[in-house]
Amino acid sequence: MKPFLSIEKLTQRFPDGKGGELTVFEDATFGVEKGEFVVILGHSGCGKSTIMNILAGLADPTGGGVIMDGQEVKGPSLDRGVVFQNYSLLPWLSTLKNVTFGVAARHPEWSKAQVTEHAVKYLGMVGLEGDVIHRKPSQLSGGMRQRVSIARAFANHPKLLLLDEPFGALDALTRGTIQDELLKIWGGTEQTVFMITHDIDEAILLADRILLMTNGPFARVAESVEITIPRPRSRTEIVEHPNYYAIRNHLVQFLGRRSKEMAGSRTGTDTNRPEPMRIDRTAPADEPESRRPPLRAVND
Template identity: 45%
Template sequence: MSKPLLSLENIYVDFERDGVISQVLDNVSLSVHKGEFLSIIGHSGCGKSTLLNVVAGLVPVTLGAALLDNKEIKGPGPERAVVFQNHSLLPWMTVYENVRLAVAKLYGAKENLKQLHDRTLHNLELVKMTHAKDKRPGEISGGMKQRVGIARALAMEPKVLLLDEPFGALDALTRAHLQDTVMELHERIRSTVLMITHDVDEAVLLADRVVMMTNGPKARIGQIVDVKTPRPRDRRVVMQDMQFVECRRRIVSFLEAHDHAPVPLTEPA
């Protein structure tokens, strides 16, 4: 097998608050290969967001190493794009301008105005948002805002796309539509994706592997489930697929087994 694109090697993360040290992640190791889609799931307080933020370069490790293309991650970089639950769009800019901002940041010194324009439209087309390119965030729905957030992240052509519960604040129907969009994008551009979610069906539907975290403090990777349901996936079909059902059963069983473990109030999500 080829070398992993992303490698977390014996990661420990401690946080200090008012002189009190909280041990968040305890000896976490994980390898992710190019083009893989991983879902990370666990109860609140298990360090899922901390793990994602380590990869994003937003949280330093206390011990261990986080490597991307065999180079240590030492801060944020355009090769790792993050989409949060909050879309974080600039409200005074149009949809087009929000995506163009990321394009210009990365390619402004290398491409002419037409190339920047075409690149911006291309990423809006990927998420089917060209029709709303002249609208501002306050004029579009929550699901449409998340589409724009994904387009802006993809415009950076990242090696790893990090999704931090990107559909958590959306209604069920909008959430399903965006899940389908993400599946289509993954099939088309074969991006490497790490996604945090609390939704078991979502985790299994989208991922090649589901990483299950134990409860904090000192959270670890408890189990990893391989999702062997063939792609492309149709939600109406896979819900009846026995491999899908078995993966879902294993994850629910794991979460139920960890349902009553104590979680400190200071533990990050």
Template identity: 45%
Template sequence: MVKSTLQFDNMNSVVAQKTDFLVIENLTKAYPTPDGGEFVVLDGIDLTLKEDEFVALLGHSGCGKSTLLKMVAGLEQPTSGLITLEGKAVRKPGADRMMVFQHYGLLPWLTVRENIRLAVDEVLDGLSHKEKTQIVTEHLAMVNLTAAANKYPDEISGGMKQRVGIARALALRPKMLLMDEPFGALDALTRGKLQKQVLNIWENHRQTVMMVTHDVDEALYMSDRIVMMTNGPHAKIGEILEVPFAHPRDRQQIRNSPEYYELRNHALNFLDHYFSTDD
């Protein structure tokens, strides 16, 4: 793994001062093959995330980004290696880590409010009815869905459905938010608006985030660091790119800076020059 040597005068040092939160050590993931061998997806992954850090996983399809995210979530187990969250080994899913998927996963027979409330009832069962109602109401407002609270999923747009998924995840008060290409199924205009909204929420309600993306501009706009993966099989972390722009961020402002295009070109050159784009 290579850490980018790009340096900028306005580098934000806040993240570096925080303590280790999530630690991934020498992680390997392999699947058995019909001939008795194994197909190694990820090989020797070492990565540490700080508390409240926003990290993007960037790479071509098939490089194991989503597999790594699922192992952090506890949905899959590593073949070898260790993942720890605040010093405790990750062995299974838990309410301290919530995932937002590309496809929304809403129950069509429940309203927007009811989809969020169902998750709150399941995880935060120790709270009173009034407290649960308040949490749901607050998170509907957080993603600007108060007016759509009593609509059903087939009555709202794709962008609104994704906001329901994000509100549902955040309402459970996780320590870590895991997002697997959360904007990938949206049109360009909706995607840009939702990126801004999610970033605004994170800037005002900090928590550790790991997000899978194929989009260099998305990674630069939203994250503190970009973890760039080599192609699979035997995918590794090829380079980690530090993103120097302070929060809160203004998309137009950072795009007008020379640092933005230097970082963007560096990431694109990494993906294009060193590794095949074949899936």
């Protein structure tokens, strides 16, 4: 059976400006299950953002395709909400209007009061209440702006939520706070999330599964690392977990060394399926099976 979101033999080539072609990635194939939080991790320039744009429907792939919930992805859709790195709020609208803008697009049949009520509820979920919601984005801090953007995306209940380096432009402290908030909102939903980042700790904290991308050109999704740390997670507690450093070291090794070694060559196979990887240092003897918190289902 196909996963909820199936990326099949996705290939992207651009003209290189010298008459030739530059292959960003070729035959990338992977899946995301419903309700799963998948993070894609890789160096800049490896084509993460290109994959994101294709999933959002803002760009067309050279070859292959994306199937979500049995339907081929063609063009942008309200079923796929996007949080961009630079927030992409409309600066001439107030914070509240930026969210009602999205809600009204999703539910054209709703009354104005319904739309506003729904928007206020989701702004409240990211901690924006009272006077603040009538301010313009330019009067908010970067962290608050990204909260608005997250509220706008969650308020629309998209089938798939795409996060394009959402915390990339924030300082470390703010980033931590908003990561916690994102986990809190996401925890209450069955929202499927696909996120891009180049921050390893952020990926471990948030993800059910991390896809590792090699460097371009001919980048590929080389591994799919299951995060064997039970939820709910918090930034201070996960570092104590025996699997944390094992997973972290694996990721650091990959980004630091193997992503380069594996780069730049064609694999010769038809489909570049990521190799599943499970790192679990929790010995079952110390901890009986029944007491272990359940892990989420993982693809492959």
